[in-house]
Amino acid sequence: MALFGAPLAQEGHAILACEAALSMQEAFPPQEGGLRLRIGLHSGEVVSELSAGELSTGGAHGSTIHLASRLQQIAEPGGTCITKDCHQLVRSCCDVRSLGLHALKGFPEPLEIYSLLGFKPAVASQHFRGANLTSFRGRDPEIAMLQRALRRAESAEAAVIGLSGVPGAGKSRLCFEFAQWCRGRLIPVVEARALLYGHATPFQPVLEFLRVFCHIAPSDDATVAGDRIRERLSTIGPTFDADFPLVCEFLGLSHQDSAPILLSLTPKARLRRLLDIIRHMVRQGSTTTSVIIVEDLHWLDEASEDFVATLVDAVEGTRTMLVLTFRPGYAAPWMSCSYYKQIALVDLTxxxxxxxxxxxxxxxxxxxxxxxxxxxxxxxxxxxxxxxxxxxxxxxxxxxxxxxxxxxxxxxxxxxxxxxxxxxxxxIDRLRDVDKAILQLAAVIGAEFPRGMLEKLAPAPPSEIESSLDSLCDAELLQRQAARDGIWFEFRHPLIQEVAYGAQLKTHRSLLHAAVAQAMEQFYEDRTDEFSGLIAYHYEAAGHVLQAAKHAARAAIWVGSTHSAQAIKHWGKVRSLLQTQPRCSATDELRIMASGQLAWLGWREGLTANEGKPFIDEALTWSRETDNRMIPLLLLVDGRITVTSGGAADTYVGRVKEGLSLLKEGIDIGRMATLNVALSQAYGWAGMLNEALAANSVAMDGISRIEKFDHQFLGYSVEHWALGLRGRILVRLGRFEEAAKCFDLLLGIEEDLQDPTARLIPHLGYVDLAWCFGDPALAERHALRLAQIAEKHQSPYLQVFALACMGTAKCVAGDFTAAVHDLVAGVEYLRKTKAAMEYEPEILASLADCHDQNGDAELAMQVAREAIQVAQQRNARLPECRASITLGKTLIAAGGACANHEAAALFARADQLMRMTGACIYEPLLAQARKHLPISGQHSMC
Known part of the structure; x- marks a missing residue:
């Protein structure tokens, strides 16, 4: 029996007892024939015979001791049981699992019992717990400001505090003291931090935060971790079925039958939903006062910046306080929010x-x-x-x-x-050679490292390594970490790691980096995707270029599922690494993938066709020489980028048909489905509606056979894409009921589970339907929803469609002046941003029609001629057809034999285009316009 807090009461006695219990269990790991401990802990009053000066004699009595003894009896071998009273005192620091109510001998009522799992991953607390700390001095004003901010948070007044200070100023110590002060008042504290190699480990603070928030311990297997995630997400609502596999995948846990849901999400949609989940978790947990601390933002990777911004946004109006630390010079957009306050840590007096x-x-x-x-x-x-x-x-x-x-x-x-x-x-120079070698090896591994990895790498027996680690801890260069699975160590301060790393010769470091990379491949075998960027960093530092490129590609694929911009950086790294490498099948495959993804993802992130063309040409050149499996997808990318940047739709059709010609019937069924979806889009933009519908039908038949690679390469749900395209094609063919069914299917999918561009299509389709029906209410409803989507996502591409649809809705409502304003704004914005260039002919055709109906014949003729010219350049036959009808109408109104002759020719061209395209929705327009053409004008010569 061990007493904590007797005969003298101790603050934190329950935490000390838990720490002792966990250390004891760690000292006796499970092994055949080995000793296993059963431990019981309870907090309560005892009657003690001991005095402060008689610690080795006497005893203690009371029900508290009896209850702890009963817990010991029900604990599993290697397990520690604690009571509810003990849990109340340590809940902010320790992870537990409820064992339910238990009837215990000698106690009248069943008692709730918990299994002690470990300390919560509390970065600052780990860093200082057990250290020889000096008195906390010189920071009274800062700690007082933090305490005042917490009191504001208790009243749901948002509090975000930034602590800025040079290395060694005491940012982490201040966080530790504040966290301890909070925990002493049973205020939960959640901590995360960025690491020195943050640029190579995307989302590391986000992963750490989610694991802490979901109470996932390092020792939890996939089943236990999944149960914890399920419990945490159960309050989110109707999106749970999609959120659960999304979080599981992000944390590196496999989940059965998750593929269809995950493949429906683009990288941006995944990231947005993950951030929404985090936002919900923070707000859901703010029913009681709590604190979140994220340290060392100056090392944050770009992908995690959105995470911090989400936390800042999430705490507004809650009882959660957010504390962020960084070195001077760090800046972020969220610092401009009204509830952010920065505290600069000045030097001690x-x-x-x-x-x-x-x-x-x-x-x-x-x-x-x-x-x-x-x-x-x-x-x-x-x-x-x-x-x-x-x-x-x-x-x-x-x-x-x-x-x-x-x-x-x-x-x-x-x-x-x-x-x-x-x-x-x-x-460091004064250390023993073996201690110095261990410290320098640790500096290469990272700010924190497991002893097991060090033992694999260090050329010394385990006993000597253990002795060296003890010496380095005694020298306060390193310190043990609590709350980890296995035995971990960390540098006592980031500067120690920086100096220990920088003091080594580059050639020596290179050898260590290579060994570390190989060890990490084994150590993180179950989480290789998450750590592939870090492994690539080590291989690159070692000069092992091909291995670095392979892992950088794996990192790009992993992070690309949630953050395209970060994936582009990794693909750029792959491409640059391979520039000097000789030709072989492995390097060629990586080159093709890197250049293809740089073109495709770059275009999705705003790259123009001219900027993306060198990448796609490079990928096609390599692919034609080595790997023709990629050519069809690369041709798809080439065609789509071309047309969306103002190129001809027939070029897109030609590229996709070329790609299809390379596929084998009955074998490449999934890839053929992917390309047929693209072909239906290409034909649709070209106005060849019957051909578009036929290609779409072929695609829908094989869509279930599309492989994961195609979904990953494109980055969104091919099925949603195909369904939306089908609806728009059917509208133009006049098959309105069938079109509406397609749109309703898409609208029935939870919005957060779709790519914003996919969500655009049904609303755009219903605006088209409203124009056909002359239904202003329907047009306005969907135009407004589209505008909300564009505003939420701040996408230039979506904004073009939002302005155009709002103009169309106002035109349907008869407000032609306002319609002209929105359509002009849409054209100007499109030309300024170079976004959605494929839609320019349609907007111009709509604008010409609005000018005509608004009584401005001169502008109507001018814009209609421009629309026809642009449409012909881009093979956009439907806008050409509509603009030809509008121009013919205005010419007839202007009068004169020449005008009537030109109008007749325009109507003949429109009739030809309708027969060619199948766009029967323009037949009423043409019939109405022809009524005003004089009989003589149909045969006159000018």
Whole structure:
């Protein structure tokens, strides 16, 4: 039996007991024939015979001890059981699993029992828990500001605090003290941080945050982790069926039957939904006051910036306080929000620095001079002062126990180092060779590392490694981590890792990077996707280019499912790495994929056709020489980028048909379905509606056979794309009921589970239907919804369609002046942003019609001629048909034999286009316009 808090009460006695229990269990890992412990913990009052001075005699009595004993009896071997009373005291720090109510001998009512799983991953708490901390000084104003901000948060007044400070200023210590203060008041604290290699580990803080929020321990298997995610997401609502596999996939957990749901989401849709889930979790958890701390934003990867911005947005109007730390120079858009306040950590005052040094060294008269020198040299930086003292103790300038040093013989010799980096470097130089080697190897691995990985890499027996790690921890260069699966260590301060890494020769580091990369492949075998960027970084640093490129490609595919911009960076890295590599099948395959994805993803992120053309040409060249399997997809990309950037629709048709000709009937069924969807789109833009519908039908027949690779390459649901295209084709063919069914199917899908561009199509289709029906209410309803989607996603592509549809809706309602305004705005915005260029002929044709109905014949003729010219250049036969009818009408109204002759020719061309395209929706327009053409004008010569 062990007592915590008797005979003298101790603050945090329950946490100390849990820490002891976890350490004991760690000391006896499960092994055949090995010792296993059963531990029971309970918190309550005891009657103690002990006095403060008689700790080794006497005893303690009471029901508290009996209850703990009963818990020990029901615990599993290797398990620790705690009571509800104990759980109440440690719930902000420890992860537990409820074991339900248990009837225990000697207690009248069943009691709720929990299994202690481990400490929550609390970054700041791990960093300082168990360390030899000096008194917390010089930060009273800052801690008071944090406490005031928390009180505001308790009243649902948003509080986001940024702590800015140079390395060693005490940002993490301030967070630790504030977190401990909160936990002492049973306020939950959730922590995450970015790491030094953040650029190589996309979403690492997001993954850490989600695991903490879902109470997933490192030791949890996929089943347990899935249950925890399911429990956390159960309150979200109707999107749970899609959210669950999405979160599981993001956290690297396989989930049965998740593929159809996940493949329906584009990268942007996935990221947006993940951020919405996080936003919901934060707001759902804000029914009680809580604190979120995210440290070291200066190392944050681009993909995780959206995560921080989401947290800032999520805490508004909640009882959750957000604390963020970073070095000076870091800036982000969210800093402009009204409820953000920044606290700059200034240097300690000379008096505070002197007090700190005296606490570290002691107050002997002979130490006063050296204390003064240290305080002055530190410049008020607490970490610098601590490192100076440690350095002097190691070089013999002072000796004895911390806080009670004696002056050494070397005290007067040599100047103090001028920078904290120099101090750390000198300390590392004085280490034993084996300790220095272990520290430098650890610096290459990362800011935190498992002992198991170190043992695989270090050329020393485990006992020597353990001894070295103990020495490095005693020197306060490293420290053990709590709350991890297995034994982990971390650098006591990021600067120590930076100096230990930078002090090594590049050739030596390269060898270590190669070994670390290979070890990580084994260690993270179950989470390779998540760590592939980091593994690629190590291989690149080692000069192993092909391995680096392979893992960078894997990282690009993984992060590309949620963040296209970050994926583009990884694909760019793959391409640049391979520039100097010799030809082989492995490098050629990676080159093709990298260049193809740079073109496709780049176009989706705003790259123009001219900017993307070199990439697609490069990929096609490589593919034609080595891997013709990729040619069809690359031709699809080439054609689509061409037409959406203002090229001819027939070019798109030709590219896709060329790709289809390379596929084998009955074998490449899925790829043929993918290309037939694209062909239906290409024919649709070209106005060849019957051909478009036929291609779409072929695609729908084989859509279930489309392989995962095609979905990943394109980045969205091919089925949603095909269904939306089918609806638009049917509208133009006058098959309105069938079209509406397609649109309703898409509208019945939860909006957050669709790509915004896919969500655009049914609303655009219903605006077209409303124009055909002359239904202003229907047109306005869907135009407004489309405008909301465009506003939410801030997409130039969507904004073009939103303006055009709003103009069409106003035209249907008879408000032609307002309609002209919106359509003109749409054309101007399209030309300014170069977005949705394929829609320009349709907008111009609609604008010409509005000018005509608004009585402005001159502008109607001018815009109609422009629409015809642009449509002919781009093979857009439907807008040409409509604009030809409009121009003919205005010419007849202008009068004259020449005008009537031209009008007759235009009507003949429109009739020809309708027969060619099947666009029967324009037949009423043409019939009405021809009524006004004089009989003589139909045969006159000009």
């Amino acid at each position: 000379p008096t505070e620095a002197d007090d700190l040094v005296r606490e570290l060294i002691g107050d002997r008269p002979e130490l006063r001079e050296i204390c003064q020198r240290i305080a002055e040299r530190s410049g008020g930086n607490p970490f610098f002062a601590e490192e100076l003292v440690r350095s002097l103790a190691e070089n013999g300038s002072i000796f004895g126990d911390p806080g009670d040093y004696l002056l050494g013989f070397m005290a007067a010799e040599g100047a103090l180092p001028t920078t904290v980096q120099a101090v750390i470097g000198a300390r």
